[in-house]
Amino acid sequence: MVLIMEYDGTNYYGLQLQASQPTVQGEIESALLKLTGEKLRVLAASRTDTGVHAREQVVSCRTVSSLPEHAFVSGLNHYLPEDIAVRDAFRVSDACNVRRDAVSREYHYLILNRTARSPIQHRFAHHVPGTLDTAAMNEACQHLIGEHDFASFATALESRIKSTVRRVYQADVIKDGDLITFRITASSFLPHQVRNTMGALIRVGLGKMTVDEFRSILEARTPGLARPTAPAHGLCLMRVKYPHSWEELRN
Numbered sequence: 001m002v003l004i005m006e007y008d009g010t011n012y013y014g015l016q017l018q019a020s021q022p023t024v025q026g027e028i029e030s031a032l033l034k035l036t037g038e039k040l041r042v043l044a045a046s047r048t049d050t051g052v053h054a055r056e057q058v059v060s061c062r063t064v065s066s067l068p069e070h071a072f073v074s075g076l077n078h079y080l081p082e083d084i085a086v087r088d089a090f091r092v093s094d095a096c097n098v099r100r101d102a103v104s105r106e107y108h109y110l111i112l113n114r115t116a117r118s119p120i121q122h123r124f125a126h127h128v129p130g131t132l133d134t135a136a137m138n139e140a141c142q143h144l145i146g147e148h149d150f151a152s153f154a155t156a157l158e159s160r161i162k163s164t165v166r167r168v169y170q171a172d173v174i175k176d177g178d179l180i181t182f183r184i185t186a187s188s189f190l191p192h193q194v195r196n197t198m199g200a201l202i203r204v205g206l207g208k209m210t211v212d213e214f215r216s217i218l219e220a221r222t223p224g225l226a227r228p229t230a231p232a233h234g235l236c237l238m239r240v241k242y243p244h245s246w247e248e249l250r251n
Contacts, residue, residue: 001065001072002090002098002246003028003042005057008083010123010233015048015057024048024084028059031079035072036065045098045240046105049192051232053124056087056239060098090246098240104169106185106238109198109230114178125179126198126234132180132205134173140204140214141171144184144197152217152225153197154190164190164221173201185241198230 005028013021017029025042032040045058067075072089080086112118112125113132121127151164170185182198200217203209217226 001063001069002058002060002092002096003072003076003086004088004090004246005054005059006085006087007054007057008123009048009051009053011083012050014050014052015044015054024054024057025059027080027084028076031076032061032063034079035075036063036067038063038065043098045102046188046237048235048237049195049232052235052237053233054237057237058098058102058240060092060096062094088246090249091251092246092249093251096249101242101244102188102240103243104185104187104241105189106170106183106241107189107194108236108238109182109184109194109234110236111180111182111202111234112178113175113180121179123233124236126231128202128206130206132202133207134175134180134205136207136211137173137182137201137205140201140211141173141182143211143215143218144168144171148218149221150190150193150218151221151223153193153200155192155196155224155229161190164223166190166193192229194235195230195232196224196226198234199228200226202230 007024012024015024017023017025028042040061042059042061069089073086076086110125112121112127115129117127145168147167149165166186168186172183174181204214
């Protein structure tokens with residue numbers, strides 16, 4: 001069963017299951033147990049860290065339940081907390097792997113760029129009071145596009161990560177009034193890669209780092225060199241792309 005999820009990550013210690021802290025995965029698996037009576041483990045297409053949100057996360061589980069797809073949507077949403085929801089459900093072949101089959105992930109990072117903070121936006125946008133030069137930020141973004149070693153933009157590299165090379169398909173900054181959005185799409189991401197990239201781009205936007213210095217950080221391939229790590233609450237997983245639609249694979 002494939003589930004299309006949306007969540008506000010504010011109250012969770014990331015997606016991945018932890019023994020003593022609330023996580024998105026823990027809530028999903030708890031709701032699945034209540035709905036189906038099965039202890040199921042879910043697999044997610046993209047990990048999200050503590051406080052990070054998702055508009056379109058894709059997770060899957062193997063279940064013997066005969067409940068129809070629409071019952072998984074309504075039933076799980078009945079048991080899930082209000083800040084996590086199932087948007088759709090698809091029964092697909094066991095051969096489908098939501099992580100391995102994904103061709104790209106798209107993240108957005110939202111900045112509120114004005115003097116005054118916003119009580120309405122504070123859960124989802126990082127407040128930067130200094131005026132940001134979006135033209136300089138976009139110039140820096142061009143150095144991210146393509147296949148590169150992004151070690152300098154990663155922190156807490158795990159032994160399971162065999163390569164720090166990733167392919168970025170899109171990276172840009174758009175401004176809409178006092179809201180600035182950094183958009184990046186890549187094959188996959190290293191730990192904290194987007195937030196470290198955003199931290200460095202903010203420095204470029206504030207005139208504290210040149211575009212050439214930004215490029216030099218990328219070329220240095222030194223873990224943790226990019227800084228600071230932007231706060232988690234501005235980051236959101238927007239979509240995970242596949243070479244197929246789930247409707248095409250529906251059993």
